[in-house]
Amino acid sequence: MFEPSDFIKRAVEDIRERVGDGKAIIALSGGVDSSVASVLASKAIGDRLVAVFVDHGLLREGEVDYVKETFSSRLNLRFIDASERFLEELRGVTDPEEKRRIIGRVFIEVFEEVAEEIGAEYLVQGTIAPDWIESEGKIKSHHNVTLPHGLVLKIVEPLRELYKDEVRILARELGLPDKIIKRQPFPGPGLAVRIIGEITPEKIRICRKANAIVEEEVIGAGLDERLWQYFAVLTDTMATGVKGDMRDFGYLVVLRMVESIDAMTARVPELPWDLIRRISKRITSEIPEVTHVALSVSDKPPSTIEFA
Numbered sequence: 002m003f004e005p006s007d008f009i010k011r012a013v014e015d016i017r018e019r020v021g022d023g024k025a026i027i028a029l030s031g032g033v034d035s036s037v038a039s040v041l042a043s044k045a046i047g048d049r050l051v052a053v054f055v056d057h058g059l060l061r062e063g064e065v066d067y068v069k070e071t072f073s074s075r076l077n078l079r080f081i082d083a084s085e086r087f088l089e090e091l092r093g094v095t096d097p098e099e100k101r102r103i104i105g106r107v108f109i110e111v112f113e114e115v116a117e118e119i120g121a122e123y124l125v126q127g128t129i130a131p132d133w134i135e136s137e138g139k140i141k142s143h144h145n146v147t148l149p150h151g152l153v154l155k156i157v158e159p160l161r162e163l164y165k166d167e168v169r170i171l172a173r174e175l176g177l178p179d180k181i182i183k184r185q186p187f188p189g190p191g192l193a194v195r196i197i198g199e200i201t202p203e204k205i206r207i208c209r210k211a212n213a214i215v216e217e218e219v220i221g222a223g224l225d226e227r228l229w230q231y232f233a234v235l236t237d238t239m240a241t242g243v244k245g246d247m248r249d250f251g252y253l254v255v256l257r258m259v260e261s262i263d264a265m266t267a268r269v270p271e272l273p274w275d276l277i278r279r280i281s282k283r284i285t286s287e288i289p290e291v292t293h294v295a296l297s298v299s300d301k302p303p304s305t306i307e308f309a
């Protein structure tokens with residue numbers, strides 16, 4: 002039986018022993034794993050942990066304010082708005098894997114700059130068991146990571162042996178808000194994998210708004226806990242629409258709502274039709290650039306959950 006209070010006590014002692022009076026850094030994403038790891042490490046070493054939250058300009062609506070509100074009283078939070086830098090690097094890029102590589106690289110650059118500036122020796126990560134079981138097949142703790150410019154950080158992974166449900170129990174025990182505990186997974190590269198083709202400020206704005214509408218309606222309908230993920234994709238397909246008595250040419254948005262246990266496979270369930278219609282109506286009326294909304298009905302496999 003998993004005992005959260007015992008786990009927290011041991012984890013805090015372990016981190017304290019490991020880091021001593023050194024400094025540590027963590028990349029806080031706002032997801033449950035990095036949030037719990039940050040709070041545990043901060044309990045252990047206080048302000049000698051710097052939690053870095055990088056805004057790459059591809060976050061969900063309200064995410065920046067939400068993370069600031071939730072964590073500024075709990076953590077030594079360092080907020081970095083790198084959105085222009087990311088967008089500049091992504092200009093003209095259409096290939097999804099290339100987008101991922103660029104975002105990963107710029108993220109490490111930004112993170113490394115902060116680590117160097119504060120003189121961090123340790124990197125705390127919210128890695129959980131499924132993250133390494135699949136990729137390594139064996140336990141390999143206490144390793145180091147060398148960042149591109151040669152900075153060596155010693156890795157601390159307090160959640161290494163845990164599964165998601167246990168991390169959620171810890172989050173509750175640590176007093177983190179329900180919104181963090183229950184929220185749907187959001188990919189690291191953010192809206193970049195939900196915008197087909199070149200990423201522009203206009204497309205980010207449209208995609209962000211469409212995603213916010215889907216989230217609001219799904220949560221409002223009480224379906225959020227049943228679905229693994231629910232989101233909107235901004236395609237690069239243009240479709241004709243009619244506004245008033247004028248013909249219009251705008252974007253096609255695709256709704257994707259899936260059930261899954263672990264994202265390895267996923268299934269599109271039967272969804273309440275009034276919900277789909279409401280989302281579609283809201284998207285086309287609240288986002289004038291969108292003329293058409295479609296619903297994806299493909300399972301994984303053969304499709305992936307994200308579109309890009």
Ligand code: XMP
Pocket residue numbers: 101186187188189190194230264301304305306307308
């Ligand atoms: P796919 O699309 O491969 O997604 O079926 C499986 C799960 O992984 C998420 N995903 C990502 N997460 N970086 C991430 O951190 C990525 O590049 C990425 N691509 C997909 C996706 O949201 C789903 O939960």
